[in-house]
């Protein structure tokens with residue numbers, strides 16, 4: 001039986017949604033407030049769900065202390081209080097929409113998680129808007 005465990009995490013970050021291939025007018029029209037040239041912040045809430053079998057020796061699917069540490073080092077320490085457009089290499093040529101941020105986080109964590117585990121990432125950009133990956 002496959003069981004899921006979830007760790008919640010949090011970071012604040014600034015971004016700007018802007019497609020350099022478009023006119024300023026079209027960028028404003030499509031991205032609205034998120035196109036502000038001076039950037040703006042969001043309080044991102046992250047849920048990382050790991051799915052697998054319960055290890056009979058530990059009674060656990062995954063060690064949540066280990067998972068929390070992984071998320072802290074790979075996501076929170078890198079993303080928190082950062083300007084995503086400017087400071088993260090992943091967004092040099094990628095629009096830091098909630099969708100793309102969630103995909104980048106999924107890819108980072110996938111690279112550190114043993115293959116036997118399933119991985120699902122949910123990223124809230126606002127309490128009412130969220131994205132699911134995996």
Ligand code: NI
Nearest residue numbers: 015034040042
């Ligand atoms: Ni925004």
